[in-house]
Amino acid sequence: MGKVIAITNQKGGVGKTTTSINLCAALALMKKKVLLVDMDAQSNATQGIGIDRSSLEKTTYDVLIDEVPIESIIKHSEIPHLDVAPASIDLAGVEVQLSAIPKGREKRLRKAMDSVRNQYDYIIIDCPPALGLLNTNALTAADSVLIPVQCEYYALEGLTQLLNTILLTQSVFNRNLTIEGVLLTMLDSRTNLGVEVTQEVRKYFKDKVYKTVIPRNVKLSEAPSAGLSIFDYDSRSEGAKSYARLAKEVVSRNGR
Ligand code: ADP
Ligand code: MG
Numbered sequence: 001m002g003k004v005i006a007i008t009n010q011k012g013g014v015g016k017t018t019t020s021i022n023l024c025a026a027l028a029l030m031k032k033k034v035l036l037v038d039m040d041a042q043s044n045a046t047q048g049i050g051i052d053r054s055s056l057e058k059t060t061y062d063v064l065i066d067e068v069p070i071e072s073i074i075k076h077s078e079i080p081h082l083d084v085a086p087a088s089i090d091l092a093g094v095e096v097q098l099s100a101i102p103k104g105r106e107k108r109l110r111k112a113m114d115s116v117r118n119q120y121d122y123i124i125i126d127c128p129p130a131l132g133l134l135n136t137n138a139l140t141a142a143d144s145v146l147i148p149v150q151c152e153y154y155a156l157e158g159l160t161q162l163l164n165t166i167l168l169t170q171s172v173f174n175r176n177l178t179i180e181g182v183l184l185t186m187l188d189s190r191t192n193l194g195v196e197v198t199q200e201v202r203k204y205f206k207d208k209v210y211k212t213v214i215p216r217n218v219k220l221s222e223a224p225s226a227g228l229s230i231f232d233y234d235s236r237s238e239g240a241k242s243y244a245r246l247a248k249e250v251v252s253r254n255g256r
Helices: 016-029 044-048 060-065 089-099 105-113 133-141 159-172 192-208 218-226 238-254
Strands: 003-007 034-038 082-085 122-126 144-150 178-185
Touching: 003 016, 003 133, 016 034, 016 044, 016 082, 016 122, 016 144, 016 178, 016 218, 016 238, 034 044, 044 218, 060 089, 060 105, 089 105, 089 133, 105 133, 133 159, 144 159, 178 192, 178 238, 218 238
Parallel strands: 003 122, 003 144, 034 082, 034 122, 144 178
Antiparallel strands: none
8 A cells, every 4th residue: 555645734835845746756766656646726746747737638626526537637757656646727726616515525535546545655745835625635635744844933833723634634534644754844054043943843843853854955946947856957966865865764764
């Protein structure tokens, strides 16, 4: 059975998509069979991994709303061992459409993924920056959540809300959901602030926090516009090294 990890934080701009793309690419480089599921209407993960949006007929929108089999939307990426379930802007209206479904609206993604779980070692879900039904679908489908936390003022702000959402999902839809890990992102080691935030987050989440901290690295922000993972864009960059280290930690925590 593939391990399903939702990359979630309702704050925008904390590194969810960057982590989704590059963790997937790093795991694929370790010869793990990986599926990246894009649940964000902005479809930055889909584009960032080099899938041409104009080539897409069906996306995660169709899976959620029309219960189209997920196999039929999956595309092979240019990266060996890495497949993508792409998103499109259609997802922007999906919260309203889902909320009109009387029964099982929170479980649509989970149901859809049943048929592909066995085909992958890891399934990584890139979540939207909101705690709505898309996020609930992701948390209900997932075995665990990976929470990126940006090293800035108010890093912990909003995390109580996120943790409450996780608890609620556990109690109502998915009692097996666990916290995979907390990832510190965009650390600027030249500032004291970054170090202080790191300490604060470690005090709160203890050994759930990955040893690997993702530094602020301009290559990581440039790579998506080329439609490349950091490993194909600049494999010698600090960004590439740090996401490779993160993937090793994820694999060792999971023993697979
Ligand atoms: P989210 O998906 O949480 O909204 P993104 O991954 O899209 O966040 O990141 C927000 C912005 O910050 C993007 O422009 C991205 O390229 C940039 N970014 C993300 N991580 C880093 C990093 N470690 N160093 C520099 N820029 C980064
Ligand atoms: Mg994003």
